[in-house]
Amino acid sequence: MKELSYLNKFFLKYKWQLLPGVFFVVISNLFAVLPAQIIRIAFDLVKENIAVYRLFNGFDKQGLIYDIFANSLLFFGALVILMAVIRGLFLFFMRQTIILTSRHIEYDLKNEIYQHYQELSLAFYRRNNTGDLMNRVTEDVSRVRMYIGPAIMYTINTLVLFILIIGAMVSVNLKLAVYSLIPLPLLALTIYFVNSIINQKSEEIQRRLSTLSSFVQETFSGIRVVKSYVKEDFIRAGFESQSEAYKQESLSLVKIQAYFYPIMLLMVGLSTIITVYIGGLQVMDGRITAGNIAEFIVYVTQLTFPVTSLGWVTSLIQRAAASQKRINEFLKTEPEISNPNPNPFYLKGDVEFKNVSFTYPDTGIQALKNVSFRINKGELLAIIGKTGSGKSTIANLLMRMYDVNQGEILIDGQNIKYINLEAYRSKTGFVPQEVFLFSDTIARNIAFGQDELDMATVEQAAKDAAVYKNIEAFDKKFETFIGERGITLSGGQKQRISIARAIIKEPEILIFDDCLSAVDTKTEEEILRSLGKVMKDKTSVLIAHRVSTIKNADQILVLDEGEIAEHGTHSKLMKERGLYFELYEKQLLEEQELS
Structure with missing residues (x-):
C-alpha cells in the first residue's frame, strides 16, 4: 500500500464522487442483510402455522388457516424480492459512482505520466526503451485502475457486509456467531501468506511484459532490416522465447490462485457445517429457534462471495501495487534539464x-x-x-x-x-x-512547430528547402499522408521536409x-x-x-x-x-x- 498511497491525491480530488458511492455501498448491504431476518420470521411462521393447521384437523377453520398461511408466505416472498430489487438499484448507483470515478482517475494518471515523460531529458530516453515506456502508461495504468475501481468497491462492500452481518449474528446468539466465524481467521492467515507470493509474481509478470513489448516494438521499427537479412525465423524464435517466459510467469501466478480459491470455499463450507451443528444443539436447548439457523445459513452464504472474491481483490491490489511501483519509478525521476527562468527571453543570436x-x-x-x-x-x-x-x-x-x-x-x-x-x-x-x-500529412509535418496551418507559409518553406517540386508531383500534393500506411519518401525528401519544418518557424x-x-x-x-x-x-x-x-x-x-x-x-x-x-x-x- 506504500506505493499506492501516491493515488491518495486523486481520491481527495474526486471525494464528492466517491463518498456517495460509499453511501450506496452501505445502503445496498442493508437491503442484503434484511432478507435473512425476513426468512427467519417466515421459517418460524411456517413451523408455527403447520402446528396450528394440524391442531384444527377436521374443523372448518382449517381452510381459513391454510389461506392465511399461504398469503403470509406470499407476502414474505414478495418482500424478499422487493429487498433484492432495491439492493440491485443501489448496486447500480454504487458502480455508476465508484467505477466511473476510477475512469476519471485513470485519465488523469495517464495524462500526468505523459506530461512527465515530455519534461524528462534526452538522456532518459537513451536509457529506457520505447516499449517499456509505453507499457507503463497503458498496461500498468490499466492495472492501477482495477485497484481504484473494482478492488476498492469490493473491499468496501466486503467490509460493510462483514460489519452488518457479524453485528446481526452476535445480536442473535454470540456462541453460534463465534463458532460460525472460526474458519475466517484461518482464511485471513492464508491470504496474508499468499499476498507476498502474488506481489512478487505480479512484479515479475510486469517486467516480462515490458520486455516482450520492447522486443515487438523494436522488431516492427526495424522490420526492413529483419527482412533484408532474412532473419524472420530468428526473430520469431526470440519472440517465442520471450512469450514463453511471460507465459510461465503468468501460469505460476494462476497456479497459486488455483490453490487459493478452493481453500477459501472449503473454509466457507466449513462455516455452514458448524452453523448447522452448533445451531441444532442451541435449538435443542431452547436458546434459539430453527428460524435462527436458517437466518445464520443465509448470513454465511452471503459472506461466501465477499470471502471468495477476497483472493481476486487481493490479486488486483498486489498487481496494482507492482504496477504503481513501476509508474512511481518514472514519476520520481527528475529531469536533468530544467527551465528555471519563466521570464520572457528575446533571442538575438550571439x-x-x-x-x-x-x-x-x-x-x-x-x-x-x-x-x-x-x-x-x-x-x-x-x-x-x-x-x-x-x-x-x-x-x-x-x-x-x-x-x-x-x-x-x-x-x-x-x-x-x-x-x-x-x-x-x-x-x-x-x-x-x-x-x-x-x-x-506533409503539410502538417512541415507546420509542426506552428500554432495554425498556413498553407502559403508551408509552401514557401517547402520551396526554400527545395522540396516543393517533389511534393507537387504527388497525387495529393501537400495533403499526402506519410507514415506507416502512407507514401514512402526517399531519404533526401525526408531531410528536406525536416529542413522546411525548421525554417518555417522563422528562427x-x-x-x-x-x-x-x-x-x-x-x-x-x-x-x-x-x-x-x-x-x-x-x-x-x-x-x-x-x-x-x-x-x-x-x-x-x-x-x-x-x-x-x-x-x-x-x-x-x-x-x-x-x-x-x-x-x-x-x-x-x-x-x-x-x-
Missing part, C-alpha cells in the same frame, strides 16, 4: 562556447574537450570532422538537450542554463541528423546537423542557394561531412576526437594545409573518380 567539455552520462564517452568559439548574429559557422569527433554533440548542447560538464555556453551573453528554455527553443530551428516525420538561430548527407551535389547546391536567403541576418550552424557544403561559411571548425583541431575560413584553412586540406583533397579525388 552564441559563445567557453572552454566546454562534455561526457555523455549514459555511456561515459567524452565527446568534447575544452571547446571554445564564438558566433556573432548573422554569421554562418560550419563544423566538419570525422565520425565521432563531436559535431552532433555541439548541436545537442546548443539545443540544451544536455548540460555541459565544464565551461559554459552563452546565448546573447547569458548562460544557457539560466534563460527561458521554451522561449529559446521556440526561436531556434533544429534539423537533426536522424530525421523523424510523424504519421500525418533567429538555425542548426543543421548533417542534414544534407542524403542528397546529391546538385540538389545540395540548390538547397544551399535557397537557404542562403533564409539564413540572411540569422545565426546559423551547419554540420557537414562534405567540404563543398561549407566552404562559403564565415568560419569553419575542424573537430578531431572532441577537440578543435583547426579554426578559420576556407581560404585560411587551405593555406595551412592541415587536416581540413587533407579532407578537401580526399573528397575532391573521390568526386573525380566517380565522374
Whole structure:
C-alpha cells in the first residue's frame, strides 16, 4: 500500500464522487442483510402455522388457516424480492459512482505520466526503451485502475457486509456467531501468506511484459532490416522465447490462485457445517429457534462471495501495487534539464562556447574537450570532422538537450542554463541528423512547430528547402499522408521536409546537423542557394561531412576526437594545409573518380 498511497491525491480530488458511492455501498448491504431476518420470521411462521393447521384437523377453520398461511408466505416472498430489487438499484448507483470515478482517475494518471515523460531529458530516453515506456502508461495504468475501481468497491462492500452481518449474528446468539466465524481467521492467515507470493509474481509478470513489448516494438521499427537479412525465423524464435517466459510467469501466478480459491470455499463450507451443528444443539436447548439457523445459513452464504472474491481483490491490489511501483519509478525521476527562468527571453543570436567539455552520462564517452568559439548574429559557422569527433554533440548542447560538464555556453551573453528554455527553443530551428516525420500529412509535418496551418507559409518553406517540386508531383500534393500506411519518401525528401519544418518557424538561430548527407551535389547546391536567403541576418550552424557544403561559411571548425583541431575560413584553412586540406583533397579525388 506504500506505493499506492501516491493515488491518495486523486481520491481527495474526486471525494464528492466517491463518498456517495460509499453511501450506496452501505445502503445496498442493508437491503442484503434484511432478507435473512425476513426468512427467519417466515421459517418460524411456517413451523408455527403447520402446528396450528394440524391442531384444527377436521374443523372448518382449517381452510381459513391454510389461506392465511399461504398469503403470509406470499407476502414474505414478495418482500424478499422487493429487498433484492432495491439492493440491485443501489448496486447500480454504487458502480455508476465508484467505477466511473476510477475512469476519471485513470485519465488523469495517464495524462500526468505523459506530461512527465515530455519534461524528462534526452538522456532518459537513451536509457529506457520505447516499449517499456509505453507499457507503463497503458498496461500498468490499466492495472492501477482495477485497484481504484473494482478492488476498492469490493473491499468496501466486503467490509460493510462483514460489519452488518457479524453485528446481526452476535445480536442473535454470540456462541453460534463465534463458532460460525472460526474458519475466517484461518482464511485471513492464508491470504496474508499468499499476498507476498502474488506481489512478487505480479512484479515479475510486469517486467516480462515490458520486455516482450520492447522486443515487438523494436522488431516492427526495424522490420526492413529483419527482412533484408532474412532473419524472420530468428526473430520469431526470440519472440517465442520471450512469450514463453511471460507465459510461465503468468501460469505460476494462476497456479497459486488455483490453490487459493478452493481453500477459501472449503473454509466457507466449513462455516455452514458448524452453523448447522452448533445451531441444532442451541435449538435443542431452547436458546434459539430453527428460524435462527436458517437466518445464520443465509448470513454465511452471503459472506461466501465477499470471502471468495477476497483472493481476486487481493490479486488486483498486489498487481496494482507492482504496477504503481513501476509508474512511481518514472514519476520520481527528475529531469536533468530544467527551465528555471519563466521570464520572457528575446533571442538575438550571439552564441559563445567557453572552454566546454562534455561526457555523455549514459555511456561515459567524452565527446568534447575544452571547446571554445564564438558566433556573432548573422554569421554562418560550419563544423566538419570525422565520425565521432563531436559535431552532433555541439548541436545537442546548443539545443540544451544536455548540460555541459565544464565551461559554459552563452546565448546573447547569458548562460544557457539560466534563460527561458521554451522561449529559446521556440526561436531556434533544429534539423537533426536522424530525421523523424510523424504519421500525418506533409503539410502538417512541415507546420509542426506552428500554432495554425498556413498553407502559403508551408509552401514557401517547402520551396526554400527545395522540396516543393517533389511534393507537387504527388497525387495529393501537400495533403499526402506519410507514415506507416502512407507514401514512402526517399531519404533526401525526408531531410528536406525536416529542413522546411525548421525554417518555417522563422528562427533567429538555425542548426543543421548533417542534414544534407542524403542528397546529391546538385540538389545540395540548390538547397544551399535557397537557404542562403533564409539564413540572411540569422545565426546559423551547419554540420557537414562534405567540404563543398561549407566552404562559403564565415568560419569553419575542424573537430578531431572532441577537440578543435583547426579554426578559420576556407581560404585560411587551405593555406595551412592541415587536416581540413587533407579532407578537401580526399573528397575532391573521390568526386573525380566517380565522374
